[in-house]
Amino acid sequence: MSIDLDIHEGVATITINRPERRNALDAEHYEALSKAWEEVRDNPAIRVAIVTGAGDKAFCAGADLKSWIGREQPLSEMWLTQQNQLLNRGLEVWKPVIAAINGVCVGGGTTLMLGTDLRVAVPEAKFGLSEVKRGIIAANGGTQRIMRQLPYAVAMEMLLLGDTMDAETALRWGFINRVVPREQLLGTAQEMAARIGENAPLAVQAAKELAVRSFEMSMAEGLRFEQFVNRILSHSKDTAAAREAFAEKRKPTFKGE
Structure with a gap:
């Protein structure tokens, strides 16, 4: 069993390392993945995360059904809503996350x-x-986020027909940002992470939170939330550093303070 976590120059790379099972996740892998996301959330040295899969066949084939079918799950677990939270299941991670999708990405x-x-x-x-x-249904946000990230008819086709979408089609619908040759995959993700890492960490996290929460707020609430956040950020050390760097015609060094 392996969920690998590597931290280098502010970038955390999480690798689902189970290529012999197409990086499918059993209960133990889900638990380890949850701990990795908590480290990303809580470690101030991490500014950006990349998640990928091991091997050249699959990013992640979803839940390992062989390990879940017939597994006894006490009904009481339904109310352990904070247990083993994931990026797509309740855990709030405001640091940007980049997916480097190296193969099949289903379920x-x-x-x-x-x-x-x-x-x-x-x-x-x-x-x-x-x-x-x-x-069963696509859980852990499958029926919820898909409707916000694809046009209605396209999302419903994925949910109701259960068919797959290729990379070029996903790119055309804006489901992914880029399609690159395999040898450039991690390098491209790392370049994007490095560019994000050069920006002010508090502002980056605030921008992500505001954007995500915009789905839950009215326009008036969102605009007001922006005002409060910008007022707070304007008193940060990073904003002062940006002002000084601008006056001195150099790049600022941000510390997330």
């Missing part, structure tokens, strides 16, 4: 991707929510 892999902010994929990548073919 829980797609719902994981739906919780990320930027997405780079190889040409061979495929996306799908085929849960209805197995008598």
Whole structure:
């Protein structure tokens, strides 16, 4: 079992490392993935995260059904809503997350991707929510986020037919940001992460939170929220550093303070 977490120069790379099972997730992997996301959320040294899969076949094939079918789950677990939270299941991570999609991304892999902010994929990548073919639904945000990220008819086709979408189609619908050759996948994600890391961390996290919460607020509430956040940020050390750097015609160094 392995969910690998590497932290380098402010970028955390999470790798689902189970290529022999197409990086499918059993209970133990979900628990380890939850801990990795908590580290991203809580470690001030991390400014951006990248999530990818091991090998060249799959990003993540979702839940490992063989390990879940027939598994006894006490009804009481329904009310353990804070247990083993994930990026796409309740955990609030305001640091930007980039998905480097190295292959098949279906079921829980797609719902994981739906919780990320930027997405780079190889040409061979495929996306799908085929849960209805197995008598269940796309959970962990599958039926919720998909409707906000794709046009209605396209999202419903994925949910109700359970068919897959190729990388070029996903790019055309704005489901992913870029399609790049496999050898450029991680490099492209790392370049994007580095560019984000050069910006003021508090402002980046605030921008992400405001954008995500905009789905839940009226325009008036969102505009007011922006005013309060900008007022707070204007008194930060990073804003002062940006002013000084502008006056001295140099790039600022931000510390997230």
